[in-house]
Amino acid sequence: MIEQTLTVSRVERDTVWLVAEDKPACAGCNGKCGSQIFSKLFGSNKKALPIVCEESVQVGQKMTLALDDSKVVENALWVYLLPLAMAFLAMFVAHLMLGVSEPWQILAAALGGLTGFQIAKQRTKALRHDIKVIKIYPISLPLTQIDGDCAK
Known part of the structure; x- marks a missing residue:
């Protein structure tokens, strides 16, 4: 299974539109490598992926999908x-x-x-394609939050 976490960009009735986050090819070159230069030249044309979802979600929520x-x-x-x-x-x-x-x-x-x-x-x-929703993250918590990790 291939898994990807996407962000909800639009909700229409039972269809949820998801977009992937930009991931740089590497972080070691500080944007001087060919991959990042081409990325800056041609832009990041984000495409929204429509998924039928029966559960109630909001714009900004994250969902993890899996593909066979x-x-x-x-x-x-x-x-x-x-x-x-x-x-x-x-x-x-x-x-x-x-x-x-x-x-x-x-x-x-x-x-x-x-x-x-x-x-x-x-x-x-x-x-x-048999795309399955694995997990829907709550909008109030960031993905990186760890149990017991709270600012005092």
Whole structure:
């Protein structure tokens, strides 16, 4: 299971919109590495994830969600492996069965890869992710609070 803690950004009836917090790639370079420079250049376009939630939540609350690993692997196989396999298949068919020259084989491989990508795109739309709510944190307590740790 892959777990992630998200923040509630919007609540509409039984749908809760969640956004992830920005996490820097590393904290050791003080923003001088390539990863953080690209992050600053291209901004952080946060996308909200809609989840159907029957429980009452408020904006600002944190929720921990879990996703089954097997669905991620299944999606990765469709998205990465199918276009590659279709490109090779189209190239071999163009070479062995049709006997065309190399530029036509390259074109066949590109068309096969695009066809595989379109099939994978349609297939992954049909896959359903089983996202489960693991925990809903109360809004009055920070996530880092430890029992017995109070300021006097």
